[in-house]
Amino acid sequence: MKDMLFDIYGYCVFFYSLLLIINYTVLMFLSFNSQRKEKTFLSIAYIKKMLSNSPYTPGVSIIAPAYNEESNIIDNVVSMLSVDYPKFEVVIVNDGSTDSTLEKLIEYFSLVEVPFAYREYVKCAPVKRVFKSTKPIFEQLIVVDKVNGGTKADASNAGINVARYPYFIDTDVDCIIDKNALYRLVWAVLKEKTPVIAVSSTMLMVNGCKVENGRMVESRVSKRPVPLFQQVEYLRSYLVGKMGWAAINAVNNVSGGFGFFRRDVVVAVGGYDSSSFAEDMDLIMRMISYMCELNQPYRIPHVAETTCWTEGPPNLWALSKQRTRWARGLMQCMVMHRKLLFNLRYKRLGLITYPYMFMFEFIAPVIEFIGYISLIWFVLIGAVNWTTFWVILLMLYTFNEFMLLVICFFSYYVEDPSNRNSKWDYLWLFVASFFEPVLYHPIIVFFAVKGYFSFLTKRSFKWEDIKREGFGKERRKKKGEDADEDNEPVPQTL
């Protein structure tokens, strides 16, 4: 009886892994197809020329909440203001910073309080003041000072209330935006026949990159283990996952670190949910649900080229905070949007995306966690068939390395210089990918299970600031900086 149970368990785990491999293979095919189809034959110079001279170019508001960012706020805002696009504004939301973030902004940009006709389209903590610069060169800048709402979502909502353009980008103040990012995102909107409600785009880790004056000078991979493993995750998630889902218009999440949204749809669904731990995923699910309920066509494309670099957690402690929160957020989303599961009304979201997320992102850490525990137990009682074990391990390793080859190929295929790391960087990625299943992945699984546990036991969650190192040399010397914790949740499987 015991042996039979072991066998059944073993087969279940094996076929679950097999299903996961099949899923990734399908996503790789879809991603390649999507890249081939989406790859524009127009040069960026042509798109720029057309958009720069047209009265129909849509405006874009860049919303960036800032909390205690005094050490780098000026560089980052200057960097945002230097984005290359003819019609944009930068909305900085000072979310009740306790340091001199606001004072520095006021001084550097010659800001004065203005009687802005603020209207609360979406709910957020009270806005105290709105500032504009007296200098016409900073015409595009608008600074909102509000009471701390405890979450980035709340601050983003204040930014949405102030934004005046039909599209907005929600980002973090310390993200490095590519100079052509807005052109690429707007092109992704304009070239579609179906109305686009959001655009996802590839984000990479800034850790290890060379940044000068808030501009990306050289895109490299970090040689430190935690950011390096995350880079592999990010590349896999964006170039295989997101691109693949975009091919069938089933993108399940647009990053909170750098997401492009249609403002009227976001306002119609009530903006970000401040109580959500995965506000970006929650927002996309509500936006898609809204379009499906109104029976309106929609599209969420993915831009394969890198548009933004964000700083990932540099150490395990910071990573633990981030991943635990993501896991809580995922569980919260699954519970909140349970009505979507196999609901025909929500089309792809209900029939493909949500069931996939449930099966392979939500359940996976639990299955893997049980797998690790049972493996230790089987080893102790001597019930492991070592031949089978090594063959399965070899299969997973081979497939893992194969995935990395696919990513390398994709990053060359999209012809994006910023995606393309040096030859030695790829070697580092291979090394990371080799050790990832045994060193990094079990840790991620543990953090995810911890997150689920804290959600189920209703433990109070404090929105702690993750200490980051910054990406400039000067910033590395300084300690105690806060940075975003809202990067893209990446699939935890494989």
Next chain:
Amino acid sequence: MEVDYGTYVFKVISYYFWYLCDLYVGFPLVIQICVLIIMLSICVGIYLLCQTIYLYIIKHKERKIMDRFVELYRDPMIEIGNDDVVHEPDEIAEVLEYDRRKPMSLREKRLLVQMIVDTKTEITDTRTDAGETINRTNFHNIIVAFGLQSFFESELQFSRTKYKVRALTWVRFLEENVPGAVITPLLYARNNDLRKAAQATFMWNSVVEPFRFFDNGDYDKYYRDWDKIDIHSILVNRRKWGLPIPNVAHWVKDSKNEKLKPLFASEIRYLNKTNECDELFDTFIRTSNIELKCEIACTLGKMHHVADEENLVDAYKVQVEQVKMAIINAIVDMGTGRQVHFLERCYDEAGDYSVKFAAALALYNYGDEGMQVFNRKQANAGTKYEWIFNHINDPIINRRFAV
């Protein structure tokens, strides 16, 4: 006997597949599946690795060619493009030290065009900032000097779809001409991108029924927002080169795609076609397309079509908020000074915040009389609406509300 290569490869693969199957016959299913996945991953992985290396080599080569072109031609091209004196193609070929007897490969030509595009963009940006224009004749002569006109034609006739689309955009970007006979076969291509690009290029410079795609509804089939930008640039370009621009007002009425109608309504004002405004108000009344109504109101306002001022005022009450705001703005644009009471009524009766705001802003921008009413309204606004007036009155915010 000659062996077919395809059959040979198939036989080799089959041999190893069955060899592998034979090797693992009798093993559990789990092992068999694992081995299959391992083998597939290794085979496809090796193929991808080769592809990536190939891509790397190709890109590396292209970068080297590009660098060579930049080193050889960029600076002389900038000089020629900036020069007010017209240089002949032969002279340019001599200056650029280009040997016409030594033919370039297709790849080299594509990279050369890309480099010319980049250089032209760079000069155009610099000279536009300085309030000057580039010497277009010289740039055209650069294209002739390199023999790129025939290259464009061969690209459009014989290359793959993506290169055809790219060549069409290059032609427009560089403001070159391609014979209609070369573009005609592409006008009804099945590929959407190619068909659109070919139709746009045809409309760009043709004189023989260039806009027939709007009449027969061909252009409408695959409409996207980018087309607005494309059509606008086509019309502006034709006006710039003195080519005939059709009467667009009838497309406002008759276009098969509802999304194209607002575009043509706005093009009337961008092209300053005053004589086409007369029939617009009829369409305004008949249509239920809100975007079209807004664009018509805006065009009538910007074109100072005072004849329809009263009509717009009469139609105001039964419109949705978005159209109401467009009408208010149109009245301000007409600037006759006769509608202060109407604007005041709009402010008083507005049930929506946005309309109230638009009406207050309109009063602010409606001459002395409007300003007087604005001040009176501000004095009586109380705390409920005071912020609207403070916002409009603020000199810093007001920069962005300038009408």
